Amino acid sequence: MYLHGTSAVNERGNLTIGGMDTTELVKQYGTPLYVYDVSLIRQKARGFVDTFAKHGMKAQVAYASKAFCTVAMLQVVEEEGLSLDVVSGGELYTALQANFPTERIHFHGNNKSREELEMALRANIGCIVVDNFYELELLKELTEQYEQRMPILLRVTPGVEAHTHEYILTGQEDSKFGFDLQSGGATEAVRRALEAPYLSLLGVHFHIGSQIFDMTSFHLAAEKVFQCLVQWRDEFEFISTVLNFGGGFGIRYTDEDIPASPAVCVEHIISVAKHFTHIHGMVLPEIWIEPGRALAGDAGTTLYKVGSTKYIPNVRNYVSVDGGMSDNIRTALYDAKYEAALANRMKEEKTELVSVAGKCCETGDMLIWDVTLPSPKAEDILAISCTGAYCYSMASNYNRLPRPAVVFVENEEAQVVVERETYEDIIKFDKAYKSVVRNNER
Template sequence: MYFHGTSKVNQKGHLEIGGVDTVELAEKYGTPLYVYDVELIRNRARGFKNTFEKLAVNAQVAYASKAFSSIAMINLVNEEGLSLDVVSGGELYTAIAANFPPERIHFHGNNKSKEELEMALHYQIGCIVVDNFYELELLDQLCKERNQNISILLRVTPGIEAHTHDYILTGQEDSKFGYDLQNGQADIALEKALASKYLDVLGIHCHIGSQIFETTGFVLAAKKIIQKLASWNKRYSYFPKVLNLGGGFGIRYTVDDAPLSPSVYVSEIIHEVREQTSLLGLNMPEIWIEPGRSLVGEAGTTLYSVGSSKEVPNVRKYIAVDGGMSDNIRPALYEAKYEAVLANRPNDKVEETVSIAGKCCESGDMLIWDLPLPKADCSDILAVFCTGAYGYSMANNYNRIPRPPVVFVESGKAQLVIKRETYEDIIRLDMPLIERSVIETL
């Protein structure tokens, strides 16, 4: 079994994370429980940031908070000197509540509301990543009404899509995000943005995919964008201060995954940008990237209590846990795969292959198919690895199941950073039905 970060088997024969016994965590906080290895998050953040510093490149490493957003997580991001991506008013509100420096906040999204843009302007955030003509015009109008300037990045689609080991090069990107680089949309957007007296076109942004295990896609995207920037430099006398090449850096979910280290991704990106700008006689822009999953994904482990089991002769054995698609919807949503062990006896001999079922009233609520395990019963704790990204952030109250708590562990200490929801929390916003006689009089 491959252990991530500080995870190991301790002297009690239990899974330990951040110097803390996971069995003791389950006893203290209950299950399901998200556990985050803070040291691993710090190391990943520094892996990205330090590579830029060693190669003497001006840069911003912005945590894509959609992967996991909470006040404590934003505090940690700030401690490590990262910038922050948000994609909604709620994520921006969380950042402000965490006292994150607004000048290091970047606001993404393909359909930002007027209220969200006004919120961003009110807090004078670092920049807004403009996604479409509607937003460009709305933002310009709001700035005019407030007599306020704002820095922006224009999001473009370079015609490259990358996922895992595959990348696709197309003439025109079919995406809900950004201005197409090939069909003239990006040129028109730049013209409009440069014509505004309120919008400072700080740079260009692109995002080519997710869970990417190679650098080819990033290299191709950088090359295509810089070639376009060379033509813009001649045509508009414009060259961006910032080139944001997004995120999507892969992590190891299972033994089949082989991601690169943060330093390799960054080094290859820097090399290509330097080479292309040098060939074209252009200045080296500041490079921004947006790791999200790659910072927190492997740092998260979810602990479950084992419950019922069911054996279908000559087919499979099901073991159910006290969570499921309500705390990790990724397997049901797109067949995401995970590895797991029994936290209370990870070194025990494997005796059977089972499938881990969730407790939600859906036949598709399956967390892991065909997992090798020792014989398990209701005294056991199942630890599912690599749930730090899009676990809590996509958690839900299906079947009115409360969302689990979140604990940060580091240097032998545990801190509760998000409380477990209660049944009272679930009904807190509910309103009773008004009697028909009262409605008719309104």
Template sequence: MYLHGTSKINNKGHLEIGGVDATALVSEYGTPLYVFDEALVRQRCREFVSAFQASGLKYQVAYASKAFMVMAMCRIVEEEGMSLDVVSDGELYTALQAGFPAERIHFHGNNKTPEEIEMAIDARIGCFVVDNFDELQLLNAIAGEKRQKVNILLRITPGVEAHTHEYISTGQTDSKFGFDLGNGSAFRAIKEASEQAHLQLLGVHSHIGSQIFEVEGFRMAAEKVAAFAVEVRKELSVIFPVINLGGGFGIRYMEGDTPLPVAVYVKAITDAIKENFGANDYPLPEIWVEPGRSIVGDAGTTLYTIGTTKDIPGVRKYIAVNGGMTDNPRPALYESEYEAMLANRATEQPEEVVSIAGKCCESGDMLIWDIQLPKVHVGDVLAVSCTGAYNYAMASNYNRIRRPAVVFVKDGQSDLVVKRETYNDIVGNDVIPERMKQVSKSVSS
């Protein structure tokens, strides 16, 4: 397993993250356990900020909270001078409860409810990213009722398809997101938005996909957005002070993954903006981006305890852990692949090829197929790397399994940032109707 950030093998032969022995974390917090390397998270934040500072352009780096959202993460984002994008009332509430500055919050989503819009306007967030004509009218109406004028970006689909999984490609024409650039709806949306009394149009937003390992897609998106901006200026006399080129910057999950340094992605984007807007004598806009996975993905490790095994001679050996698709649904959703190691026997050489199964009542609950590990024993600690993005965020209570705890580690210290769910948490929102209670009493009698 590739060791990211502060991870290393200590003199006990154990995996150590943030100066804390993984086996000590297991003893204190139990498993499954999400462990975040706080120093690496902060390093990634600073790489984006410093790269944009070097460009000389005005900018905002907004952490895409859908990747991993808890109040402690909001504090890190605020301390590192970044903005925050949210896509639901739950994410917005989390940010506000953490004390995150509302003026640095951007609200995304293709179906914002009236209640979510009201909540965001009342909080006086910095910007809405409008996704469709229905939202445009609804947002203007609610803002009018509240006698406010709200900042907006219009999300457009530039027709650029990133080289990624089809489920996480979002910039192509056939997408549930945004106003299409090719069929004229984006132009109509600009015209309509600029005529609304309670909306302040800042510019446009585009996002071409996730887990992207090259810069050509970002260059193409910048070129298309610039051409669109020039057309809008000519036809409508509207100038965009802000251009948001989204996120999607890739990370290394497996050997063979080839993400670029953050500075390379940012330089490609800012150079393309300077070139394409400068060539048309257009005022250089403020550039916004939204990294999520690239901030937290490789900073996360999930620790499991090995349970049962099943050896099918000549076919496969299954090793079961005490977690699975409830804490990491990505292999089932996207056929995602991960690296892993035995955290308590990290220096031992591989002896067998096994497949890591989860504990859910689903044949598809497999975390890793065919990985080389030392001879596995019941009670060993399995560490799966790069689980910081879309693992806790997508976790569920399927089979009524309790969601894991989350800890941050840094400089030899561990801090609990999310408690492990309890049995009371599992049934806390359940309600038995009175009529069923009465039936139970009559049957028992």
């Protein structure tokens, strides 16, 4: 397993994160357990922010909170001076509970409800990214009703596909997200937004996918967007003061992944923006980006206890752990690939090819199909790296399994930031049914 951030191996042969022995974390907090390396989160955040500053660029780096949204995570993000991207009333509520500065909150989503938009207006957030005509008209109505000005971006789909998993592509023309550039929908949206008395159109937003390694996709998408910006300048005298390139920057899950550093990602985007503004004789807009996975992904490690094993000669060796698709559905959903190690036996020779299975009652509940480990035994601690994004966020109570605790580690200190659920928590909202069937009808 590749050692990310502050991960290391101590003299006992145990995996450590943030200076904390993971076997001791398991003794104290149980398993499954999400462990976050806070120093690595800060390092990644500064990589994005400092690179913009080095180039003298006016910019906002907004953490895409859908990757991992808890009060503690948003507090760390705020400490690093980032903005915040939320996509639901629940994420916005979490941000407000974390006392996140509302002027740095951006609200995304393809089907925001009236109640969510009213919540955003009451909080006086910094920007709403408008996704469709229904939302545009609804927001126009609400801002007029409350006589409240709201800065907006229009999300557009440039028709460019990033080279990634088909289920997480969002920038192509056939997408539920955004106003289409090709059909003229985006142009009509600009016209309506400029006519709305309380909407302040700052610019446009596009997002072309996730887990992107080939930065060429950003260049191709920006080319199409800038062509439209020129058209809107000439037709409406509209000058985009903000251009949001979205996120989707990839991270390393396995040796197959070769991601660009935060600094390289930012420098490429700056280069693209300067190139097209120069070609079209435009003023360089403020650049916004939205890293989510790139901040949280490789900062997270999930710890499990090994339980049963099943050895099928000449077929497969199964090793089961005390979690599974209920705390990490990405393998089942995306065929995601991960690396793993036995956290309590890091120095031992890896001799056995195994498949790591979860405990959910599903054949497809697999965490890793092939990984080489020291021969696993019951009570070993299995660590799966790079689980910081979209694991806790997508966790469920399938099979009525409690969701794991979340621990932040930094500078040889550990702190629980999400308590482990209990069986009592799982049935908290259940109500008993009072039968209406008479005894003689049974």
